[in-house]
Amino acid sequence: MPEAKIGLEIHGYLDMLDTKQKLFCLDKIDQNAKPNTNICPICTAQPGCKPTAPNKEAVDKIIAIASMLNCRINKRLLFQRKHYSWPDLPSGYQRTISGAYSTPVGETGNFLNIGITECHLEEDPAKWDPVTGTVDYNRSGYPLVEIVTDPDFTSSAQVREWLKRLMTTLSYIKAIDKEAGIKADVNVSIPPKYQRVEIKNVNSFKSIVKAIEYEIQRQESEVKKGKNIEQETRAWDDAKGMTITMRKKETQADYMFIPDPDLPAINLKDAYIKKISKILPEKPAQKIKKFIKKGVPKTDAEILASDVILAKLFEKVAKEINPLLAAKWLRRELMRVVNYNKLDMENIPITEKHLIQLLKLVEADKITDTTAQKILEQLIIKPFDVDDHVKKQGLLKVGDKSDLEKFCKEAIDENKKAIEDYNAGEEKALNFVVGQIMRKTRGTADPEKVKEILKKLI
Secondary structure, three states: OOOOEEEEEEEEEEOOOOOOEOOOOOOEOOOOOOOOOOOOOOOOOOOOOOOOOOOHHHHHHHHHHHHHOOOEEOOEEOOEEEEOOOOOOOOOEEEEOOOOOOOOOEEEEEEOOEEEEEEEEEEOOOEEOOOOOOEEHHHOOOEEEEEEEOOOEOOHHHHHHHHHHHHHHHHOOOOEOOOOOEEEEEEEEOOOOOOOEEEEEEOOHHHHHHHHHHHHHHHHHHHHOOOOOOOEEEEEEOOOOEEEEEEEOOOHHHHOOEEOOOOOOEEOOHHHHHHHHHOOOOOHHHHHHHHHHOOOOHHHHHHHOOOHHHHHHHHHHOOOOOHHHHHHHHHHHHHHHHHHOOOOHHHOOOOHHHHHHHHHHHHOOOOOHHHHHHHHHHHOOOOOOHHHHHHHHOOOOEOOHHHHHHHHHHHHHHOHHHHHHHHOOOOHHHHHHHHHHHHHOOOOEOHHHHHHHHHHHO
16 A cells, blocks of 8 residues: 655744844743733734734744755745734734745755755744633743644654754754744655645654554545544544544635735845855765764664764764773763763863863773763763873773782782682672772773683682
């Protein structure tokens, strides 16, 4: 049987790091503010109140997003009024760079072999609670990105993996507000007629996957019964794990798009677009390929590329340290310590200088892995000169055979019962003695060498 066709309309809040302001007024963006405290006559659509010029930071961000998705950037951006009657829309229309008379910011792109139909900017409506009937206008006017894909997906698993990689890529340019998350409208159609059904406002990766799987099964069941699939809009009920009919699918004509007379067209110059594109970082997919070429295993390369700060840190460290060793320590040990301390890569005090100092000692076999791990745990709290610390604390590896033999003989005399148990065939008893020697040397001895010497002396 032919495969299903799946497309996404992804909505995300732009991360307005510099201005922290809405799209058409000067009200602050604050996801945690008390209801109706960040509002003004513009975002509540009071009579006679006109929008300000669009927030430049939002325009810059949307161009950057479109560029990261390999879209063609249109030079004339025109805001439309998209009309519909809903309690969360005080003006009765939404301002958006899409619709019958507009061209999106970016179009005909491609991201990881999935076509990008368009990428555009729009304002968010308010937040309506249908249970209480209350409306919070704080969110009214927040700048949103909408990314519309071609119906190129064929499975929920493919969608999940693609979305993860999309969010990683957009995190490289700090485009989407992580705390606010994303939501998506999901379009699903199956053979033979491929009649499109839209599932509105699915608000998590997990729910997107479940909604797709349920809707494919539902449509297949209908076709088997000899019924036709009708074009419609459905809602996803997370609690029941099913889609529910909302309304028949609207067309563009139903929204009565008209150019917004209060907002002149934005004419972009080539130099302006190039300036934004020029400062965009290398994409995660490119970094993964580059890391693999250095000999880094694919899994490690993907994890290193999952965070732009981690990726850049690895690139700096790998210039002076063997890439395999650098990858192992950053991907495993550094992330272990960061996660344990509930930090993120943006606010750790450690720099490439400290990591290079530490890993040079590991690479030269001057300190043990155990010692290096303990130093890393201290560095993540308050950085210091690693070389000076190792010398002052006497943490250089005990490598001299005579010194190791001395510690081993002491341990044998002090742990006779464990030696007897080992001679009786209990292998774990020897590990206990090794542990005692590691304590004596404060982790500066090589446990494998210690074990080798112990076996000879015993």
